[in-house]
Amino acid sequence: MEYLIGFALGAIVCAFAKFSGFDRERVFYPTVACVVATYYSLFAVMGKSMLAITLEALIGCAFFVLAAAGFRKSLWLIVVALVGHGAFDAVHHIFIENPGMPIWWPGFCGSIDVFLGGYLAFLLKRRPGFASNSRALS
Helix, strand or coil: HHHHHHHHHHHHHHHHHHCCCHHHHHHHHHHHHHCCCCHHHHHHHHHCCHHHHHHHHHHHHHHHHHHHHHHCCCCCHHHHHHHHHHHHHHHHHCCCCCCCCCHHHHHHHHHHHHHHHHHHHHHHHHHCCCCCHCCCCC
């Protein structure tokens, strides 16, 4: 069920971004990539595990760096970040024990991440100029 809810919520977020005009700005999807990278740290804080907080924060920082690079260079890096985070969700439990994370979270988060990354890839292919560096900061 968490996968279905993740895909549905991903579709709702993408539709909202399109109809509100939020996705007209180059920074929208990099910001989304930053936000999804913070939840595991939040769960680590809730679980009161310093090791998990440290590991989740370090991994989150890697996604922040990728989001900044994607914003400045190519939104295809944001596709990699979002889909990569979805893949990370699938194997997260192998590398980090996070006592604050709900059992259903990896399925939910992974499905929404992959949906968002797939939709951004669709936009990049469909909208000429959407990935233009001219919209990034100099």
